[in-house]
Amino acid sequence: MATEIHLVKVGMTMHEGTVDEWYVGDGERVQSGALLYRLETEKVNLDVDAETSGTVKHLVAEGTTLEPGEVVGFIFADGEAVPDQLPTPQPKRDLPVRTQEPAKPPPVAAPVRGNKRIMASPVARKLAAELNVDLAAVAGTGPRGRITKEDVENAAQAAPPPRQETAPKEVPGGTPNVAPLRGMRKTIAERMHASLRESAQLTMDMEVDMDAAVKLRRDLNAEWESDGLRVTYTDLVLAAAGKALRKHPAMNAALIDNAIVRYEQVHIGLAVALAEGLIVPVIKDAGGKALKEIALASAALAERARQGSLTVDDVEGGTFTVTSLGMYGVDGFTPILNPPQAGILGVGRIYDGVRWDGQTPVKTARMRLSLTWDHRVLDGAPAAQFLAAVRTYLEAPSRLLV
Secondary structure (H helix, E strand, O other), rough: OEEEEEEEEOOOOOOOEEEEEEEOOOEEEEEEEEEEEEEEEEEEEOEOOOOOOOEEEEOOHHHHHEEOOOOOOOOOOOOOOOOOOOOOOOOOOOOOOEEOOOOOOOOOOOOOOOOOOOOOHHHHHHHHHHOOHHHHHHHOOHHHHHHHHHHHOOOHHHHOOOOOOOOOOOOOOOOOOOOOOOHHHHHHHHHHHHHHHOOOEEEEEEEEOOOOHHHHHHHHHHHOOOOOOOOHHHHHHHHHHHHHHHHOOOOOOEOOOEEEEEOOOOOOOEEEEEOOEEOOOOOOOOHHHHHHHHHHHHHHHHHHHHOOOOOOHHHHHOOEEEEHHHHOOOOOOOOOOOOOEEEEEEEEEEEEEEEEEEEEEEEEEEEEEEEEEEEEOOOHHHHHHHHHHHOOOOOOOOHHHH
């Protein structure tokens, strides 16, 4: 009897997932425990292992999105006849929630060469044939040196363009690049649209004198250099926001099922930009952490986000969010709430400003904070009080060290 391959469930809040890539070709043999397919979910990605050995038959194509528990393929035991017609999947069953072993960051390794079979995903083989790419010349960056579709695409782009005897026909606007809206990008699109549609969002800005914060950051980076730790301005804002949220719990809240929920713990999400979209890992108990703990936590989360190794626990439980575009030279912007949270704080760049010492202008470092809040949960006055508290901590930042 064939063993069903299911779309595994990752975390209690997972609603759907996508078979991003099959690591074993249709009709190929897989060993129990070997990589089977890569799952792309709303929050994290995961490499799924085979639960048994045998011949793999794909039921769904790469890029197919299904609900957790749906059947995506079969494994036929050794010696078992593989029918031309795949069996009808059994009704969807409840699966145990998988909470560990996220997708591993792809190691840089060369694929097997010589007399051994070149390891490449089925989609990579098909794409290589279409683009006339020699797989033997492609270095694989996938698990165990497997060649991925991205490796083939990169190899095709690096190759010199074919010689053209005649000028190509001109196409107005060029050839469009069309990609399906799925995975992380689909989740962002749906959540942001729902956020604007279903909440009463307003944004206020406030300038902060950052002279003391700039000096403290410079001193701490020199002091903690031996630890390999660098404090960012976002770290300072995270620490300030954490302490301000403890003093102003009305902002550390959400509107859930027509009820205002005020959280006892302060868990701040840090928006991290990735090539495929935005992900928000969460610094737990940010209100009770000193600046050094915040800096260590944010650096570790950001690195795991970029490597694709975040766990479900890393991205769940946020009560407030901080997002920064200052590193791109942005002065201020209007961040969108991360539902159901009642607040999100945008961080702009450090820029030159002027303050007056009597009648003498003095150059100063300044920064603009942009707070978006849900007016259904709290009014403008308490929101402004919270933002002013963040400013107070940043203008007297020594209190962030404890």
